[in-house]
Amino acid sequence: MNRPPLQRFTLNDLRAARAHGHKVPMLTCYDYTSAKLMHEAGVPMLLVGDSAANVLLGHTSTIPIQLDFLIELTAAVRRGAPNCLVMGDMPFGSTHASVEQGVMNVVRMVQLSGCDCVKIEVAEDHAPLVKRLADAGVAVVAHLGLRPQSVGVLGGYKAQGRSAAAAMAIVSAAMNMQASGAAAVLLEAVPPIVSECVAQSLDIPVIGCGAGPACDAHVVVAHDLFKLTSSQPKFVPDLGSLGPAVKQILSRYVDEVAAGRYPATEHNYEMPPAERDAFTSARKGG
Ligand code: KIV
Numbered sequence: 001m002n003r004p005p006l007q008r009f010t011l012n013d014l015r016a017a018r019a020h021g022h023k024v025p026m027l028t029c030y031d032y033t034s035a036k037l038m039h040e041a042g043v044p045m046l047l048v049g050d051s052a053a054n055v056l057l058g059h060t061s062t063i064p065i066q067l068d069f070l071i072e073l074t075a076a077v078r079r080g081a082p083n084c085l086v087m088g089d090m091p092f093g094s095t096h097a098s099v100e101q102g103v104m105n106v107v108r109m110v111q112l113s114g115c116d117c118v119k120i121e122v123a124e125d126h127a128p129l130v131k132r133l134a135d136a137g138v139a140v141v142a143h144l145g146l147r148p149q150s151v152g153v154l155g156g157y158k159a160q161g162r163s164a165a166a167a168m169a170i171v172s173a174a175m176n177m178q179a180s181g182a183a184a185v186l187l188e189a190v191p192p193i194v195s196e197c198v199a200q201s202l203d204i205p206v207i208g209c210g211a212g213p214a215c216d217a218h219v220v221v222a223h224d225l226f227k228l229t230s231s232q233p234k235f236v237p238d239l240g241s242l243g244p245a246v247k248q249i250l251s252r253y254v255d256e257v258a259a260g261r262y263p264a265t266e267h268n269y270e271m272p273p274a275e276r277d278a279f280t281s282a283r284k285g286g
Contacts, residue, residue, distance in 0.1 A: 029081070035077040035080025035081040036081065045217060049221065050065050062148045087115060090106060160188075199214045
């Protein structure tokens with residue numbers, strides 16, 4: 001489907017969407033080519049998530065991914081999608097040692113990648129960092145609910161906020177982040193009643209990832225959307241599968257090379273005839 005070219009999408013557009021009840025689609029993205037396609041398809045917001053650790057690098061958790069690597073990916077996405085709102089992701093360990101370390105690493109991410117905002121998986125003690133960054137003019141998205149970097153303490157990749165007390169804790173953490181200056185909240189894997197309460201309690205936009213319909217924007221991992229991963233979380237919509245089409249092209253390529261049909265004449269770079277003749281006689285020692 002042809003869509004009009006995407007106008008520059010900013011945090012103000014996300015705020016306006018929230019005010020008007022318009023829902024905003026968002027996808028993860030990790031490279032220039034996909035960013036260009038997503039930009040052309042009209043996806044207004046892209047998250048260069050640390051889920052790159054899983055879908056690009058094959059790790060079983062997001063813990064091993066390095067800040068420098070994520071900065072490179074984020075800069076590539078920025079180049080591919082100049083009008084999208086590009087969200088950089090702060091990886092495990094990059095904001096935990098101190099406020100100073102967090103500020104320094106976020107400044108590197110913003111300066112070197114050109115992202116519009118940064119996402120941080122937050123605990124309560126991130127409030128001073130969020131405030132320092134907000135005072136410095138950095139838009140921070142506070143990631144709550146399932147925080148994959150905390151898989152050790154959460155005891156696995158499980159939905160969060162499923163008891164009344166846990167739900168209240170998420171609502172109060174979200175309010176704390178807003179009070180500290182967060183520009184938006186991202187809620188991952190929480191029941192709809194929890195995101196609804198967060199959305200009603202806050203003035204800032206709420207981005208959901210498996211968090212029900214009340215959220216203002218919805219993000220899923222692109223590799224899950226395309227069904228390139230071996231299994232997908234239940235909240236990923238079923239919109240088709242790229243896997244079979246890609247496999248078909250790959251197996252045809254294998255057949256073409258094995259059968260000697262590729263490369264054919266039309267794939268060759270030729271020499272000008274005079275150079276070809278000169279080369280042929282040189283080879284013969286003439
Ligand atoms: O890294 C990521 O892709 C994320 C989303 C799942 C929200 O944090």
